[in-house]
Structures are given as structure tokens and as C-alpha cells.
Amino acid sequence: MADLKVYNTLSRQKETFTSLIPGRVGMYVCGPTVSGESHLGHARPFITFDVIYRYLTHLGYAVRYVRNITDAGHFEEEGREAEDKISEKAVLEKLEPMELVQKYTNLYHWAMRRFGNLDPSIEPTATGHIVEQIGMIQQIIKEGFAYEANGSVYFDVDKYNTHYKKLGQPYGILSGRILEDLKESQRELDNQEEKRNKADFALWKSAPPEHIMRWASPWGEGFPGWHIECSAMSTKYLGPRFDIHGGGMDLEFPHHECEIAQSTVCNHEMPARYWLHNNMITINGRKMGKSYNNTIKLTELFSGSHHLLDQPYSPMTIRFFILQTHYRSTLDFSNDALRAAEKGLRRLWESYEALKKLPGSLAVANAGAATNAAAAGAQPAAAPTDPELDVKVNRLLDEMDESMNDDFNTAKVLANLFELAPVVNGIKDGHVKTNALSAQTYSRLNSYYKAYLEDVLGLQDEKGGDDQLLQNVLQLLIDLRKEARTKKDYATSDKIRLQLLDMGVMLKDEKDGNVSFTIN
RNA sequence: GGUCCUGUGGCCGAGUGGCUAGGCAGAGGUCUGCAAAACCUUUUACAGCGGUUCGAAUCCGCUCGGGACCUCCA
Numbered sequence: 001m002a003d004l005k006v007y008n009t010l011s012r013q014k015e016t017f018t019s020l021i022p023g024r025v026g027m028y029v030c031g032p033t034v035s036g037e038s039h040l041g042h043a044r045p046f047i048t049f050d051v052i053y054r055y056l057t058h059l060g061y062a063v064r065y066v067r068n069i070t071d072a073g074h075f076e077e078e079g080r081e082a083e084d085k086i087s088e089k090a091v092l093e094k095l096e097p098m099e100l101v102q103k104y105t106n107l108y109h110w111a112m113r114r115f116g117n118l119d120p121s122i123e124p125t126a127t128g129h130i131v132e133q134i135g136m137i138q139q140i141i142k143e144g145f146a147y148e149a150n151g152s153v154y155f156d157v158d159k160y161n162t163h164y165k166k167l168g169q170p171y172g173i174l175s176g177r178i179l180e181d182l183k184e185s186q187r188e189l190d191n192q193e194e195k196r197n198k199a200d201f202a203l204w205k206s207a208p209p210e211h212i213m214r215w216a217s218p219w220g221e222g223f224p225g226w227h228i229e230c231s232a233m234s235t236k237y238l239g240p241r242f243d244i245h246g247g248g249m250d251l252e253f254p255h256h257e258c259e260i261a262q263s264t265v266c267n268h269e270m271p272a273r274y275w276l277h278n279n280m281i282t283i284n285g286r287k288m289g290k291s292y293n294n295t296i297k298l299t300e301l302f303s304g305s306h307h308l309l310d311q312p313y314s315p316m317t318i319r320f321f322i323l324q325t326h327y328r329s330t331l332d333f334s335n336d337a338l339r340a341a342e343k344g345l346r347r348l349w350e351s352y353e354a355l356k357k358l359p360g361s362l363a364v365a366n367a368g369a370a371t372n373a374a375a376a377g378a379q380p381a382a383a384p385t386d387p388e389l390d391v392k393v394n395r396l397l398d399e400m401d402e403s404m405n406d407d408f409n410t411a412k413v414l415a416n417l418f419e420l421a422p423v424v425n426g427i428k429d430g431h432v433k434t435n436a437l438s439a440q441t442y443s444r445l446n447s448y449y450k451a452y453l454e455d456v457l458g459l460q461d462e463k464g465g466d467d468q469l470l471q472n473v474l475q476l477l478i479d480l481r482k483e484a485r486t487k488k489d490y491a492t493s494d495k496i497r498l499q500l501l502d503m504g505v506m507l508k509d510e511k512d513g514n515v516s517f518t519i520n
Numbered sequence: 521g522g523u524c525c526u527g528u529g530g531c532c533g534a535g536u537g538g539c540u541a542g543g544c545a546g547a548g549g550u551c552u553g554c555a556a557a558a559c560c561u562u563u564u565a566c567a568g569c570g571g572u573u574c575g576a577a578u579c580c581g582c583u584c585g586g587g588a589c590c591u592c593c594a
Binding site for chain 1: 521522523524525526530531532533534535541542543544545551552553554555556557558559560586587588589590591592593594
């Protein structure tokens with residue numbers, strides 16, 4: 001199998017992935033700030049890195065996947081109103097800060113489940129690691145790269161840059177920025193007088209009296225700066241140097257840049273080896289984000305209750321929609337695109353259902369042939385009667401591995417599955433002969449379908465047919481309709497079908513006389 | 521202003537030098553009591569101009585358009 005190649009933002013090129021410890025991978029992904037409801041834009045990194053997590057696992061790595069929850073609240077550290085967002089909103093909503101945080105954390109977890117995202121190995125919270133953050137800040141001060149001013153502590157970017165430039169790691173190494181340029185281009189902001197330089201960033205902020213979230217520290221009561229939590233938690237759970245750090249492209253600067261600076265000062269090495277960044281979801285060509293006031297919340301997406309939505313879209317539709325684009329490309333939202341994804345997913349999933357229903361027949365039939373052939377001293381595997389198709393199927397399967405190994409090209413994997421779907425459907429319809437493929441190829445087809453669709457891409461069945469009572473009732477209706485059709489009583493049979501359709505149950509008469517149904 | 525990314529057919533979107541991407545939509549057909557699905561066939565591409573090359577959507581230059589970061593941000 002070809003090597004796994006990943007695009008490393010640090011080097012701006014694809015690199016062959018190797019883990020620090022053979023067989024093990026440490027991965028840190030920046031999680032959500034739970035000061036509000038997640039929107040479609042937030043879904044992208046969590047689905048992207050869920051697939052990366054799944055794929056690394058699929059390759060046999062034991063992965064420790066750490067994804068934090070930022071519940072201490074960011075603040076506009078260089079901002080106009082240096083105020084904790086969470087505490088501000090808490091006042092508005094008349095809730096305890098932690099009550100608010102709990103509410104949005106629960107909502108976020110609910111959304112992650114619905115998307116079929118696996119739980120990370122560790123999901124540390126910022127508020128749960130104040131001690132570690134303070135310890136790290138003390139260490140940075142001790143190393144001489146931070147200074148205190150009026151109960152706040154700032155990172156000395158200038159000094160860091162001067163010192164680490166010599167070691168080949170200037171400030172801006174990740175985002176390609178030059179500190180001197182930054183100084184010129186930075187905006188004039190208020191409340192900067194405590195900083196020695198504009199590029200400096202807060203490690204600890206002194207809390208004004210109205211600030212609700214506050215902790216005691218060596219510098220007085222306050223709260224941690226935005227960037228320090230990720231440095232503290234990644235170091236604690238993955239060590240000073242780990243394999244993968246992920247997040248959205250908009251975090252590249254300044255967040256990840258600052259993380260690198262902090263961790264490097266404390267641990268004397270670049271924290272992560274591979275920095276992976278997903279691109280943004282756009283809407284009408286513009287990034288979906290708070291600042292643009294163009295977000296669609298996940299609850300709105302699932303229910304269809306947003307003026308830009310023509311209909312509700314299920315979590316799996318959104319997952320599929322996201323995976324149909326490479327993670328480093330922008331992905332433009334539109335109803336047409338979502339609808340296309342919904343239909344495409346249904347088509348693909350139905351071919352998978354069809355495949356699952358014909359398991360043994362083909363394999364057994366061909367395996368039987370193989371056994372006989374082997375007994376006769378011939379080739380151990382049954383030869384395909386359609387070698388051309390057999391080769392094509394194998395090529396499509398091989399390409400799926402190659403595509404994932406090429407920086408997680410899920411779009412290409414899905415395209416190949418779409419090319420395999422007619423083969424599967426053809427076997428089901430009987431129009432592709434059962435022995436067209438060799439037993440071995442057929443078995444590969446089966447295992448790849450499952451491995452990719454379910455295990456790697458994390459897609460799952462959404463039809464709500466789990467209820468046994470509902471299944472039984474539907475079966476009764478199907479039987480009644482079948483009887484009516486036998487008697488050519490089409491008025492009755494159509495009534496059953498059409499009324500069920502109104503209720504969201506679609507019946508389909510299969511070629512073999514069976515009736516299948518899908519529930520919306 | 522600085523740094524960087526990007527422009528593919530009606531829509532969405534792979535693809536980095538020669539090989540039909542794929543999905544959705546559209547058209548025709550097969551099947552079917554009808555419907556849906558499925559299957560087969562099929563129309564519409566690579567922003568513009570110039571260059572490199574035997575050959576470019578793919579490399580280079582210019583022009584035009586779109587976007588991201590530089591401020592909280594996935």
C-alpha cells in the first residue's frame with residue numbers, strides 16, 4: 001500500500017506521514033467555544049478530523065484524539081471591550097456562566113452524535129485545566145519570554161522572534177508571516193498600553209470586577225488568555241511533541257502561531273509535526289461566520305427553520321455534502337447542492353443495502369466453484385466470467401485506498417463508490433451475472449463498501465425503521481397491497497402506496513417481486 | 521496596504537502535462553398495471569490573452585473576477 005501523504009501547512013506541501021511512535025498517533029484538534037450554538041461552519045472541522053481519525057484507525061494506528069472544549073470564554077484580548085464573551089452573554093440570558101456552558105456543550109455533543117462523529121479519546125475543558133495553564137505561564141515567564149503588567153501577563157513576541165529566528169523558527173513560521181510586516185499592518189486598537197508591542201498577546205488577563213469567570217493566580221484574579229489552553233492541554237495529554245494538530249484555516253493565525261510560540265518556549269520544541277487545516281464553508285461565496293452574520297445553526301439545518309433553507313437536511317446529508325469536497329477546498333452552501341447530496345447519498349446507500357442483501361449468494365456460489373476447481377487442481381480462486389469488469393472493480397477499489405492516502409481525498413472515494421453502485425445494482429437486478437466477478441473480487445467489494453462507507457467515512461443509516469411495531473404494520477400494508485395487486489384492484493393498491501407516500505414512506509416494487517420501503 | 525488561496529459544463533465538485541472523474545439536473549430508451557427506483561445511452565467544460573511544450577484545464581507571465589487571514593472566528 002502506498003504511503004499516507006498529508007498536506008502540512010508548516011511546509012506548504014504534501015509530506016509522507018510517519019508517526020513519532022510506530023503504530024501510535026497523537027492528534028489534537030481545536031474544539032468549539034461553547035458560548036453559543038454550533039453552526040454549519042463548525043461542522044466541517046469536526047467531520048473532517050473525525051474521518052481522519054477513522055482513517056488512521058483503519059490503517060491500524062492506535063490514535064489518541066484530543067479535542068478540547070473552550071468553556072472559559074474567549075475575550076477580545078486586544079479588543080475594544082476586553083470582556084469575557086461568556087460572562088457578557090450570561091448576564092443577558094440571566095444564566096450562570098457554567099449553566100450556559102453546559103447547555104451549549106450538551107447541544108454540541110448532541111450534534112456530534114447525530115453527525116456520527118466518534119467521541120474523541122479525551123475531551124478536556126479549559127476550565128478544568130486552569131492549574132496547568134497557570135503552570136505553563138509561569139514557565140514562560142521563567143524562560144524570559146513573558147512579562148507582567150497590572151495583573152495581566154503578555155507573551156513577548158519580539159523577544160521570541162529574535163531568539164527563535166536563529167534556531168530556524170521565527171514567529172510566523174506556520175502562517176508565513178513576517179513579524180516586521182505584521183507590526184506595520186496591525187490595526188490601531190484600544191487598551192494596548194499594557195503591551196510592549198502590538199503583536200504581543202495575553203497569556204493571563206486581570207479580571208475587572210464585573211467579570212464573572214475568574215480564578216486566583218500569582219498575578220491576581222483573572223482568566224487565561226485564549227491561546228494558552230491548547231498549549232497546556234496538548235502538552236499534558238500528547239506530550240511536548242506529537243504528530244498532528246488540526247483545526248480550521250481561520251485558526252492558523254494567530255491562534256496556532258501563538259500556540260507554537262508558547263509550547264516551544266516551555267518544551268523547547270515545535271509541538272506538532274503535521275499541521276492540518278480545513279477550509280471554510282461559504283455561503284454566497286462568503287465565509288460563514290459570526291462576523292458576517294450569515295450562519296445557519298445546526299438545529300436550523302436539521303429542522304429546516306431558516307429563511308435560506310428550502311427544506312430540512314439530515315445530519316448524514318450534511319456529512320455527505322461535506323465529504324464530497326476535499327477538506328482543503330472551500331465548500332459553498334446552497335439548497336441545490338444540499339439536495340443533490342441528499343439524493344446522491346440515498347442512491348449510494350441503497351446500493352449498499354442491496355449489496356448487504358446479496359451476501360452469501362455470490363460469494364458462496366463462486367467459492368463453491370473455487371473449491372471444485374481447487375479439487376480439480378485448477379486455480380484456487382474462481383475466475384471471473386467478465387474479466388474486464390473484474391479488473392475495473394479492482395482498480396476502483398485500489399483507487400479508494402490511493403485517494404485516501406493522497407491527503408484524505410474523500411471526494412474521490414465517493415466518486416469511485418458511485419461507479420461501483422451500478423455494478424452492485426446490476427448484480428441485484430440480475431443484469432450483471434453472479435459470477436462476473438471472481439469470488440475474491442466480490443469479497444473485496446463487500447469489505448470495501450463497508451469499510452469506507454461506514455468505518456472510514458462514518459456514514460450511517462438514517463431511515464427510522466428501527467421500530468419493530470412499525471415494521472410489522474408496514475409489512476401488513478405491503479401484504480394487503482400485494483393481494484390487491486394480484487386481484488388487479490389497483491385502486492386499493494395505489495391508495496396504500498400514495499397515502500404511505502404522503503406519510504413519508506415510499507414503497508418500491510422490486511424486480512424480483514419483493515417490495516422495499518424507505519422512511520423519510 | 522501586507523500575506524496567501526482561487527476561477528472547471530445548468531448547479532455542486534475531483535483532477536497538476538497526454539487516459540470518459542463523479543453527483544444532481546436535462547434528453548432518449550429498457551423494465552413496470554401505474555409510480556418510484558434501477559439499468560443503458562446521451563447534450564453542455566476547464567475566466568480571458570500570450571508563452572513554454574510534440575502535446576496544457578494542468579507549467580510560466582499578464583489581465584479580469586471571487587475569496588481568506590492580518591480582529592473574535594471552525
